[in-house]
Amino acid sequence: MKLLREKNLILLSIAQFISLFGDRLNNMALVGILGSYYSQSTFVFSGLAIFIALPSILFSPISGIIADKINRKKIMITIEILRALIVFLIPFIFIKFKNIVLIYFLIFLLYSLTLPFNNAKMASIPQMVNNIYTANAFLNTTGRLSIALGILFGGVIVDLYIWQKLGFEGWQIAFYIDSLTYLISAFIIAFITFEEQKKNNFEFQEIIEEEKSFLKKIIDDFKFGIKYISKDKFLSFVFKCIILTMLIISISYNVYLPYFQQNLGFGTKGIGIVGGFLGIGFIIGSSLFPIIAKKLGEIKIIIISHIVFPILFVLSLFVSNFFVLMLLFLIGGFTLSNLLISYDTFIQAVSDDSIRGRLFSFKEFLWSFSFLCFVFLIGIFGEILKIFFKFENVIKSIILITSTIVISLNLIFFNNLKTNKK
Numbered sequence: 001m002k003l004l005r006e007k008n009l010i011l012l013s014i015a016q017f018i019s020l021f022g023d024r025l026n027n028m029a030l031v032g033i034l035g036s037y038y039s040q041s042t043f044v045f046s047g048l049a050i051f052i053a054l055p056s057i058l059f060s061p062i063s064g065i066i067a068d069k070i071n072r073k074k075i076m077i078t079i080e081i082l083r084a085l086i087v088f089l090i091p092f093i094f095i096k097f098k099n100i101v102l103i104y105f106l107i108f109l110l111y112s113l114t115l116p117f118n119n120a121k122m123a124s125i126p127q128m129v130n131n132i133y134t135a136n137a138f139l140n141t142t143g144r145l146s147i148a149l150g151i152l153f154g155g156v157i158v159d160l161y162i163w164q165k166l167g168f169e170g171w172q173i174a175f176y177i178d179s180l181t182y183l184i185s186a187f188i189i190a191f192i193t194f195e196e197q198k199k200n201n202f203e204f205q206e207i208i209e210e211e212k213s214f215l216k217k218i219i220d221d222f223k224f225g226i227k228y229i230s231k232d233k234f235l236s237f238v239f240k241c242i243i244l245t246m247l248i249i250s251i252s253y254n255v256y257l258p259y260f261q262q263n264l265g266f267g268t269k270g271i272g273i274v275g276g277f278l279g280i281g282f283i284i285g286s287s288l289f290p291i292i293a294k295k296l297g298e299i300k301i302i303i304i305s306h307i308v309f310p311i312l313f314v315l316s317l318f319v320s321n322f323f324v325l326m327l328l329f330l331i332g333g334f335t336l337s338n339l340l341i342s343y344d345t346f347i348q349a350v351s352d353d354s355i356r357g358r359l360f361s362f363k364e365f366l367w368s369f370s371f372l373c374f375v376f377l378i379g380i381f382g383e384i385l386k387i388f389f390k391f392e393n394v395i396k397s398i399i400l401i402t403s404t405i406v407i408s409l410n411l412i413f414f415n416n417l418k419t420n421k422k
Contacts, residue, residue, distance in 0.1 A: 008128035008192050009135050012121070015188040016139060017146040019080065022181030024150025025157065025174045026087055026110075032158040032171035032268045033094065033103070035261045040391040042398075044100060045254050046379025050372055051104040055112040057368055063115035072120040073192065079117040080186035086110050088179035091172040127194040148279040155272020170268070225362030228355065234299065235359075237417045238346055241302050242363065243370050244406050245339060248309050250374035251402050255382065256313070259395040264320065277326045281333020288334075289341045298342040298349075299417075305339040306410035310403030317396050378402075 030048060038044040067075065086106055093102055129135040157177070158170040229235045261271055293301065312328050312335075319325055343363070351359050378398065385394040 011192050013142045015185040018181045019185040020146040021150040022178040025154040025178045028154030028158050029171040029174035039262050042254050042382030043379035046375045049375040051108045063119050066116040067119035067123050072124045075120040076189050077186045079113045080182045084179045084182035087175050091175050151275030152272050155269040159267045159269035240413050246370035254375050254378045255398050263392050274329050277329040278333035281330040282337040285334035285337030298346040301342045305335050308335050310406050313399050313403050
């Protein structure tokens with residue numbers, strides 16, 4: 001109940017809830033565009049994933065400086081207004097030019113702006129509230145709820161037939177609603193009051209220097225990670241499996257989304273419902289992780305997960321019943337949550353405190369870099385296969401091939417672990 005007395009926290013959580021809901025509408029609208037105008041293509045999904053992920057790799061240090069050098073409340077309000085303008089323009093630009101590259105560019109701008117917004121928001125919390133632990137937990141909970149609802153209802157909104165009767169495409173309406181959510185968020189943030197320390201002068205040279213040091217840090221962390229992990233057989237196993245996990249996630253995004261949306265005929269609405277079931281599975285898995293980890297341990301969870309995922313993928317190719325598919329996605333969300341928590345828990349448990357931060361930094365880099373590489377390569381591979389085979393056969397071939405690779409490498413890594421153990 002004390003939380004309800006924190007005016008700033010309540011306003012920020014409402015603004016965040018509305019803004020994140022709009023973000024998910026945005027995602028569903030983009031999937032709607034790709035499904036409507038670029039069906040039977042894996043590479044367009046690759047391009048979308050790449051331009052969403054790139055800003056976090058390129059501009060993380062810059063966004064931090066902006067959040068520290070400029071009034072944070074002004075940053076949040078300004079960026080929300082700019083994001084509203086960008087997503088409002090997307091339907092007009094796409095309808096006029098029918099060029100997906102222009103949309104990729106706008107998405108790149110949108111997610112580049114999201115970085116300093118998030119940094120400014122998180123950096124402002126200590127000045128807004130008395131208890132940062134409770135505040136972060138509250139914001140995290142409401143944020144997850146907003147994301148889940150946005151995915152679920154975003155797909156439904158995009159696929160509503162009424163929009164066509166009114167002369168619009170569903171994805172257009174989703175972008176317009178998203179634009180409105182950003183403006184509402186900016187309006188709410190304007191009523192938040194907190195004191196900020198006086199900012200130093202903003203210098204462009206500092207951004208350049210920070211970016212240089214960031215690139216150097218990436219290289220240093222990469223070298224350190226490889227050297228340190230190679231000395232520990234268990235850490236080596238875990239980080240190899242992280243790459244396998246990113247292959248699975250890349251396949252889900254690149255290949256399974258268009259297959260589920262287009263070939264199975266469930267549309268963007270179906271993807272939204274899928275996201276809802278994945279989220280439910282994720283929540284259940286997270287809740288039960290302490291019990292499961294106590295019985296199995298993190299290594300066994302990692303091994304089992306990389307057998308379960310390929311099996312779920314292959315089974316889904318032979319199932320067309322919507323409710324059975326939702327059960328598979330529920331199991332997938334449950335498995336994924338336990339897998340991701342196992343990675344973090346194991347690294348925390350076995351690494352020395354003095355190097356733990358650098359190991360997690362290396363993990364995040366490996367995570368992002370692997371994802372970008374896989375979505376690009378899978379997209380290209382899919383387009384090449386499409387020249388010779390039907391799109392549905394291309395999808396099934398990629399899923400079967402990658403499922404075999406994941407299970408095989410998983411067992412090879414585990415066998416090497418047992419051999420080294422002896």
